[in-house]
Amino acid sequence: MITFKIGGVHPHDNKIARTEAIDPLAPPTKVAISMAQHLGAPATPVVAKGDKVLVGQVIGEPAGFISGFVHSSVSGTVAAVEPRADLAGNMVPHVVIDVEGDDWLPSIDRSSTIVKDITLPREELLAKIKAAGIVGMGGATFPTHVKLNPPEGKKAEFLIINGAECEPYVTSDDRLMREKPDGVVVGAAIMAKVLGGCKCFICIEENKPEAMEAIQKACVTFPDIKVLKLKKKYPQGGEKQLIDAVTGRQVPSGALPIDTGCVVQNVATAYAVYEAIQKNKPLFERVMTVTGQCVAGPRNLLVRLGTPLSYVLEAAGGVPENAAKFISGGPMMGKAIANMEATTQKGSSCLLLLTEEQTRRKPEGNCIRCGKCTEACPMGLEPWLLNKLARAGGRMDELEENKIFDCIECGCCLYTCPANIPLLDVIRVNKAEVMKIIRSRAKK
Amino acid sequence: MSKTIVSPAPHVHSEFSTVRLMRDVLIALAPAVLVSLYFYGWNALLLLVCCVATCMAVQYLIEKFMLKCSVTVMDCSCIVTGVLLALNLPPAAPWWVAVIGSIVAIGIAKMSFGGLGQNVFNPALVGRVFLLISFPVAMTTWTAPQSWFHSVDAFSGATPLALINEGLHSGSTVQEILAANPDLTPAQMLFARAGGSAGEASVIALLIGFVYLLCRRVIKPHIPVTIWITVAVMTGIFSLCNPAEYTGPLFNLFTGGLMLGSIFMATDYVTSPMTNKGMIIFGVGIGVLTVLIRFFGSYPEGVSFAILIMNLTVPLLNKYCKPVRYGYGRRK
Amino acid sequence: MDSTILTTIAILTLVGIVVAVVLYFVAQKFKVEEDERIDKVEACLPGANCGGCGSAGCRDFACKLVAAPEIGSLFCPVGGNDVMQKVAQVLGQEVVAQKKMVAVVRCNGTCENRPKTNDYDGYASCKVKAALYSGDTGCRWGCLGCGDCVAACKFGAISMDAATGLPVVDESKCTGCGACASACPRTIIELRTLGPKDRKVVVLCSSKDKGAVARKACKAACIGCAKCQKVCPFGAITVENNLAYIDFNLCKLCTKCVAECPTGAIHKFNFPEKPAAPAAAPAAPVEKAAPAAVKAEVKAKEETA
Known part of the structure; x- marks a missing residue:
């Protein structure tokens, strides 16, 4: 069993939805598909009000190098192309579609047969992944085709498929690996081929023995794919931590994983790649966990992208009386939802509901310099110091000296702080400012 | 349903809290406290009550009327200070010594620096050293351990370290002194027969507390263990070179406030370094200073001074001993 | 005298002299010439x-x-x-006197005007809050109420009004240094000059949302109806992105816009209290309040128009 070396915390994993099989959720009557479901420039809508669309049809085209295609997840008529509030309340262009029936593009193979042979050449595979609008589905939503196409002179030695799912509560990847292990493994093999035939590891945390077994079984026919068992520790699924655990290498500060010869992809991404290549199915639906102790029926749902979160919640028994916080993603790095009319996106792995007792922050106390944040930080930073410097009035040079820009915002420091100091809140904004200074200096 | 809560991630918190950590320290101190009550009876209890009550009262008064900030007496940190100070006093000390020590500990060593988390020195040790210098007679009048709740007699003994010190000054060798005092075997001291401060009665009780703190992940073993190793190695070398003049490792580990100091005082969060590297340097420093003071200084006991001196180096250790960063060491 | 004392004095004197000489040379060597x-x-x-x-x-x-x-x-x-x-x-130079600038908070989203829609539970800093989401009210332009401006002010000129949840500028203390304006992540604080007798007329809103959206979020929002623009005789008001802005250099404090604004987003300050006038004729006392010179100017403009 392997693990990363520096820091980490052990939150209770609370995987309460792990016994629930993936259930397809019927499309709602109206979807609003965001054009900014990926990192980078929002896509440009290519449909107009009144257009008829089919399931899987392109409705948004990339607007830049780091951008992606967006496809319709339903069939029907475009009701509007307008800015709408996303889950943080910020205005983002959306395509709103009135759902009529469920007509898929005829090119999509809807059969359940598993296609294992990878026939297409590398370039075509890459083009198809790009056309399918696939992004990192672990939450970062970085366009996959960009990651799978390393710049000149850099070669991927290892493809690491991230099935750690170290976030508490979230079970979507676990269920996907248990129920569609062949798809995940073939997807991994496709990506390995795109990267020029590198070695591939599928990494799974120890708390998912069933997924481990299923993937191992599916791997039998793929000698280049190995399954690795990871220790249960947060943030095991962090890109940098995973590379450390698997290869023992560290991504140098400021460099990309590819600089250490590694490419990390999520299992859900691998499955999406499988569907895109072997089934001609672009990315328009994903597995999403609806969970929380207060939720009446925690479930793993196969949802169409653009489905309102309130509709997803209905399927899990409605809004509980005592739910106080709605989170898109896990409790450690997920985003609190300010607007329940926001819709599901490519990166929405989980809809988590927490009660007031579970989530309300306790009043901040004095720092007792216990060093627990330093011990927990997986990047080896000193959150207490960064907090102190930032609050002492923006000591940017000292913040930079103490590597604030290396912070991966995993939340271990705030999670562990006995005095409830909002360490990460402070570090996050100051990190952004230091990065701005560094960038402006680099330009000069 | 009330309004939804929105906040930056993370949305959950660990079970750690300042109160819980302090409560764990108190629980870890419980065996030592019980042993001291058993051996030293009512006066030990009186000292304990005086210390804790005064510490709480002083902190309350300062926060309420001088700083006019929110009162944080309930975070238990002042109770820890009170208990530690009580354990550091001679069991026969008069009650007013305890009160003065507590006022100095909280009022001067802690609150004047800005309260919890701001102090440079360990408050309980400042209290103790203040008393040691101000009231040398009261602070060095020792009682031999008695059985359960006897009234404390006027009988006064001396601590093992003081016995050795006096003996050496009068020209005897270590072996002669140990032979004259059959009680001074390591086994005796382990199971509580040594005269000394209230908290030093039993090494076993302190070690139980240490194990508890480790299990609850309140402290890391780095500081106490490096102190022990340093003291053992240094005293070992000295006693090998000149067994007539220097006592051996076991004797030094089990006497004086070494166990109490290394487990509970040197590991005080506020006044100890944050990183492993810093902790090890800190521990080695305390060990070296303790041995030097014990062997060459005029005080028979050195742990308090050693810890206080090393407290001064903590800001520097924190500045220069950075944790192992990700992405700077191993490449490719 | 004891020889110990003599030796001590001798050594100390010697040390003093040596140190003094060293210090003198070091000071000479590292001397920085400065105007x-x-x-x-x-x-x-x-x-x-x-x-x-x-x-x-x-x-x-x-x-x-x-x-x-x-x-x-x-x-x-x-x-x-x-x-x-x-x-x-x-x-030995001459300077031209400049007008005193003060900070003005262009938001009137009080707790009453702009009800909270969610409950913010993070670090109480506008910067953190703004980076996280659109805020705990329906308005994504207005004051976030965490007091970054208060913390930025070195002169104690800004304080949070607990009743409204908005910062209040004490103009007598404000020095116009602009620290608050740059601390505000929503840039709702503006530096401006004041009219005679410290009077000013301000649009207390920063919302660039369309009228209906802005109004829904806040009762006191500027809805960009441009009525004020039409009524302003000096062309001091511009409406851009659904938001009216009064150019303080052009404004003559006639307060016509204040009466015209349908949502009450335009406010006047430091004008004499109007007598409890009947609601039917709000324009009359306003007219009276304006200085005679401005009144004449208004008249002249109206005639030429």
């Missing part, structure tokens, strides 16, 4: 080191003043005209 006027200029400055002048502190500003061939473009907003006059005397 002595810098010290004089710095003595004139307020010494608040607020950065309102754009320099790193008062000393830095003094260096700039001394180095500048013409100090007309440099201004200490804290010390104001008096200080600049003194500085000019030291440097």
Whole structure:
């Protein structure tokens, strides 16, 4: 069993939805598909009000190098192309579609047969992944085709498929690996081929023995794919931590994983790649966990992208009386939802509901310099110091000296702080400012 | 349903809290406290009550009327200070010594620096050293351990370290002194027969507390263990070179406030370094200073001074001993 | 005398002399030549080191003043005209008096006007809150209420009003240094001059949302209806992105816009209290309040129009 070396915390994993099989959720009557479901420039809508669309049809085209295609997840008529509030309340262009029936593009193979042979050449595979609008589905939503196409002179030695799912509560990847292990493994093999035939590891945390077994079984026919068992520790699924655990290498500060010869992809991404290549199915639906102790029926749902979160919640028994916080993603790095009319996106792995007792922050106390944040930080930073410097009035040079820009915002420091100091809140904004200074200096 | 809560991630918190950590320290101190009550009876209890009550009262008064900030007496940190100070006093000390020590500990060593988390020195040790210098007679009048709740007699003994010190000054060798005092075997001291401060009665009780703190992940073993190793190695070398003049490792580990100091005082969060590297340097420093003071200084006991001196180096250790960063060491 | 005392005195004296000699040479070696006027200029400055002048502190500003061939473009907003006059005397230059600037918070989203839609539970900093989401009210433009401006003010001129949840500027203390304006992540704080008797007319809203959206989020929002623009006789009001803005350089404080605004987003300050006038004729007392000269000007404009 392997693990990363520096820091980490052990939150209770609370995987309460792990016994629930993936259930397809019927499309709602109206979807609003965001054009900014990926990192980078929002896509440009290519449909107009009144257009008829089919399931899987392109409705948004990339607007830049780091951008992606967006496809319709339903069939029907475009009701509007307008800015709408996303889950943080910020205005983002959306395509709103009135759902009529469920007509898929005829090119999509809807059969359940598993296609294992990878026939297409590398370039075509890459083009198809790009056309399918696939992004990192672990939450970062970085366009996959960009990651799978390393710049000149850099070669991927290892493809690491991230099935750690170290976030508490979230079970979507676990269920996907248990129920569609062949798809995940073939997807991994496709990506390995795109990267020029590198070695591939599928990494799974120890708390998912069933997924481990299923993937191992599916791997039998793929000698280049190995399954690795990871220790249960947060943030095991962090890109940098995973590379450390698997290869023992560290991504140098400021460099990309590819600089250490590694490419990390999520299992859900691998499955999406499988569907895109072997089934001609672009990315328009994903597995999403609806969970929380207060939720009446925690479930793993196969949802169409653009489905309102309130509709997803209905399927899990409605809004509980005592739910106080709605989170898109896990409790450690997920985003609190300010607007329940926001819709599901490519990166929405989980809809988590927490009660007031579970989530309300306790009043901040004095720092007792216990060093627990330093011990927990997986990047080896000193959150207490960064907090102190930032609050002492923006000591940017000292913040930079103490590597604030290396912070991966995993939340271990705030999670562990006995005095409830909002360490990460402070570090996050100051990190952004230091990065701005560094960038402006680099330009000069 | 009330309004939804929105906040930056993370949305959950660990079970750690300042109160819980302090409560764990108190629980870890419980065996030592019980042993001291058993051996030293009512006066030990009186000292304990005086210390804790005064510490709480002083902190309350300062926060309420001088700083006019929110009162944080309930975070238990002042109770820890009170208990530690009580354990550091001679069991026969008069009650007013305890009160003065507590006022100095909280009022001067802690609150004047800005309260919890701001102090440079360990408050309980400042209290103790203040008393040691101000009231040398009261602070060095020792009682031999008695059985359960006897009234404390006027009988006064001396601590093992003081016995050795006096003996050496009068020209005897270590072996002669140990032979004259059959009680001074390591086994005796382990199971509580040594005269000394209230908290030093039993090494076993302190070690139980240490194990508890480790299990609850309140402290890391780095500081106490490096102190022990340093003291053992240094005293070992000295006693090998000149067994007539220097006592051996076991004797030094089990006497004086070494166990109490290394487990509970040197590991005080506020006044100890944050990183492993810093902790090890800190521990080695305390060990070296303790041995030097014990062997060459005029005080028979050195742990308090050693810890206080090393407290001064903590800001520097924190500045220069950075944790192992990700992405700077191993490449490719 | 005891020889110990003598030795001690001798050693101490010797050490003193040696150190003095070393210090003298070191001081000579590392001496920095500096324009002595810098010290004089710095003595004139307020010494608040607020950065309102754009320099790193008062000393830095003094260096700039001394180095500048013409100090007309440099201004200490804290010390104001008096200080600049003194500085000019030291440097033997002339300065033109500048008008005092004050900060104004362009939001009237009080708890009553702008109900909360969710409950923010993070670090109480506008910067953190703004980076996280659109805020705990329906308005994504207005004041976030965490008081970054209050913390930024070095003169104690801004305080949070607990009843409204909005910052209040004490104009007598405000020096116009602009620290609050740059601390506000929503840039709703503006620096502006005041009219005679410290009067001002301001649009207390920063929402660039369409009328209906803005109104839904906040009762006191500017809905961009442009009625004020039409009624303004001096062309001081522009409406851009559904938001009216009054150019304080053009505004003559006639307060016509205040009466015209359908949502009450335009406010006047430091005008004499109107007598409890009947609601039917709100325009009359406003008219009275305007200074005679402005009134004449308004009349002239109306005639030419």
